[in-house]
Amino acid sequence: xxxxxxxxxxxxxxxxxxxxxxxxxxxxxxxxxxxxxxxxxxxxxxxxxxxxxxxxxxxxxxxxxxxxxxxxxxxxxxxxxxxxxxxxxxxxxxxxxxxxxxxxxxxxxxxxxxxxxxxxxxxxxxxxxxxxxxxxxxxxxxxxxxxxxxxxxxxxxxxxxxxxxxxxxxxxxxxxxxxxxxxxxxxxxxxxxxxxxxxxxxxxxxxxxxxxxxxxxxxxxxxxxxxxxxxxxxxxxxxxxxxxxxxxxxxxxxxxxxxxxxxxxxxxxxxxxxxxxxxxxxxxxxxxxxxxxxxxxxxxxxxxxxxxxxxxxxxxxxxxxxxxxxxxxxxxxxxxxxxxxxxxxxxxxxxxxxxxxxxxxxxxxxxxxxxxxxxxxxxxxxxxxxxxxxxxxxxxxxxxxxxxxxxxxxxxxxxxxxxxxxxxxxxxxxxxxxxxxxxxxxxx
Numbered sequence: 001x002x003x004x005x006x007x008x009x010x011x012x013x014x015x016x017x018x019x020x021x022x023x024x025x026x027x028x029x030x031x032x033x034x035x036x037x038x039x040x041x042x043x044x045x046x047x048x049x050x051x052x053x054x055x056x057x058x059x060x061x062x063x064x065x066x067x068x069x070x071x072x073x074x075x076x077x078x079x080x081x082x083x084x085x086x087x088x089x090x091x092x093x094x095x096x097x098x099x100x101x102x103x104x105x106x107x108x109x110x111x112x113x114x115x116x117x118x119x120x121x122x123x124x125x126x127x128x129x130x131x132x133x134x135x136x137x138x139x140x141x142x143x144x145x146x147x148x149x150x151x152x153x154x155x156x157x158x159x160x161x162x163x164x165x166x167x168x169x170x171x172x173x174x175x176x177x178x179x180x181x182x183x184x185x186x187x188x189x190x191x192x193x194x195x196x197x198x199x200x201x202x203x204x205x206x207x208x209x210x211x212x213x214x215x216x217x218x219x220x221x222x223x224x225x226x227x228x229x230x231x232x233x234x235x236x237x238x239x240x241x242x243x244x245x246x247x248x249x250x251x252x253x254x255x256x257x258x259x260x261x262x263x264x265x266x267x268x269x270x271x272x273x274x275x276x277x278x279x280x281x282x283x284x285x286x287x288x289x290x291x292x293x294x295x296x297x298x299x300x301x302x303x304x305x306x307x308x309x310x311x312x313x314x315x316x317x318x319x320x321x322x323x324x325x326x327x328x329x330x331x332x333x334x335x336x337x338x339x340x341x342x343x344x345x346x347x348x349x350x351x352x353x354x355x356x357x358x359x360x361x362x363x364x365x366x367x368x369x370x371x372x373x374x375x376x377x378x379x380x381x382x383x384x385x386x387x388x389x390x391x392x393x394x395x396x397x398x399x400x401x402x403x404x405x406x407x408x409x410x411x412x413x414x415x416x417x418x419x420x421x422x423x424x425x426x427x428x429x430x431x432x433x434x435x436x437x438x439x440x441x442x443x444x
Contacts, residue, residue, distance in 0.1 A: 074168060077146075081164050088155060088162050105223050106204035106268055107196050109140040109163075111188065116149035118211045118313060123157055125213035133219050134159065137206070140196065144188035165191045174283065182284040190281045197271045197278075204229070206268045211313025214266070215240075215333040218308045222268050224339035225302055229270050234349040236273060236299035240266035240308035243411040244401045246329040249420040253335045255305035256344065257419070258352050261409050262290045262301055266309035291406040302347060303412065305421075306333040326402065353415075357439035360417060363429050372398050375422055383429035385443075392418075395430055415439055 108126065112119045119141065130137055141154040142163040154162045165188050171180045189207075196205045206222055208214075215221075218240060225238040241263040242250065264287045282289040289295060310332035314323045346355045363381035366374050375382050386392040392410055393403040401420055402411040410418050416432025417439070436443045 078166060081166065084155075085162060085164065104138055104202065105136045105219075105226050106206045107140060107200065107202040108137045108206045108208065109142050109192055109196060110208045110210055111144070111185075111192065112141055112150050112154070112210040113144045113188075114147040114150060115210055115313075115315075116147070116153045119150055119153050121312070122208065122210050122212055123154075123160060126208070127157070127159055129214060129216055129218060131159065136223065137219055138202075142188065142192040142195075144184060163192065163195060167191075178284070186282055186284050186286045189286055190278065193269070193274055194278060197274050203271050204268055205274075206266070208266055208309070209311070209313070211311055212266060213310045213312065213332065215308040215310075217333065217335065217337040217339060218266075220337060220339045221304070221308050224342065224344060225268065228302060228344060228347055229268065232348050234299050235347075236296050236301055237262070237270075238268045238302040239263040240304065242303050242305060242307050243326070244418070244420045245305070245307040245331055246326065247331040248329070249401060249422070250306045250331050251421040251425050253304075253306045253333050254337060254342070256347055257303055257305065257412075258300040258347060258356075258414050259303050259412050260296075260300055260415070261406065261411050261413055262287065262296065263303050263412070264290075265311055267301075288406060291409065293407050293409075300414065304333070306331055308333055353439060356414060356417075357441055359427070360429050360431070360436075360439060361441050363427065371395060375426075375428060379426075381427040381429065383431050385431045385433070387433055392430060392432075399428065 108130070110119065110122055110126070123139075123141070126139060130139055138161065139159055140161045140163055142165060143150050143154060144165045144167070146164075146166065151162070151164065154160055167184065167187055169187075171183045173180065173183065193205060193207075196202050204226060221240065222238065229235055229238055235258075239262070243261075243263060244250075277290075277295075307330050310330055311327050314328075345351060359381070360383060363383040364378060366378070366382045366384045368374075371384055375384075384395060386395055389405055389408075389410075392405075396403040396410075396418075399420070399422070401418070404411055410416070410430075412418050412420075413432075415438040416435040418430040419427055422428045
């Protein structure tokens with residue numbers, strides 16, 4: 001019996017040893033497995049991070065590739081346009097025109113964008129009178145943007161030199177709701193004028209838009225006005241436009257005036273003035289910017305009584321604003337005036353104030369209400385005094401002329417005086433509160 005218990009204990013001891021051995025092996029195996037698992041998890045995390053980094057790098061490279069492809073396409077398009085322009089200039093011999101012994105009076109540039117039908121009408125009107133004086137007035141079309149119909153139309157005329165402004169820079173408006181078009185127009189004008197003055201080295205440029213027709217004496221007018229522009233630095237620019245040039249308000253096709261208000265719509269600028277304006281050219285609304293006193297600095301503009309341009313552009317960036325009331329009724333001069341044979345010295349700064357004051361002085365003063373009725377019953381010129389902008393707008397509304405002011409100056413005004421014809425030949429002078437004093441006239 002004792003031997004049996006002894007054997008049993010021995011067996012238990014062996015079993016306990018085996019159990020302990022097995023547990024130790026299990027523990028060692030688990031520890032090894034845990035270590036391997038930790039290494040595997042760490043490797044997996046490292047691979048995941050590397051994969052994410054690789055994905056980010058691939059994404060960045062894809063964006064870079066797209067950007068480079070866009071840039072390549074843009075450069076290829078610009079190179080193509082430049083090649084076409086060089087070929088066109090070589091074909092038409094613009095440089096030979098510029099290098100002639102007799103320098104041109106001015107380059108004529110038509111500012112265009114996306115209205116091929118309008119551009120065709122404008123070019124045909126210009127060529128009708130420009131062909132005989134082409135050496136004096138090289139003709140350019142400057143297109144803003146890639147519209148193929150406009151480019152094709154411009155290049156179809158051998159007499160026209162084509163320029164193209166491709167602007168891919170993003171437009172940031174200064175105020176909510178503003179039209180981007182006005183910003184792009186301002187950029188285009190600066191680019192085109194820089195090209196013509198600094199690259200092609202013209203001394204003067206006449207700026208037209210792609211919705212204008214010109215009068216028979218358009219070029220004769222600007223040739224005579226170029227002499228004034230050169231001699232009198234108080235003249236900032238010469239315009240072919242009268243804002244109050246509607247048929248019922250004009251009569252004398254030979255009459256020219258100085259104005260403190262920039263008219264635009266067919267105007268000539270000299271290089272020395274552009275040297276001043278180009279570095280500070282505005283982001284938008286360039287025409288209203290030129291009407292600010294801080295920019296024209298007391299200088300004036302020459303304008304005709306009867307317009308030498310007609311604006312037929314009912315549809316455009318201004319959305320046909322005022323077209324029916326103010327633009328459509330404009331009288332385009334139809335008389336071929338030989339301006340070089342006329343004495344325009346009265347328009348010089350030292351002569352004009354006295355010349356204009358003498359005319360205003362002879363006009364009969366009118367007062368009170370019912371001014372249109374009173375003016376109808378008086379023979380000869382009359383003058384009406386307004387007290388302020390609101391009073392001017394009331395009187396202008398009665399007669400039907402432009403009521404608008406810019407920076408304290410009514411449209412077409414000189415020293416605050418706005419002049420227009422009434423019942424054909426008689427002149428109406430709307431005279432500001434300080435106008436007579438500025439003209440040296442005693443207020444009767």
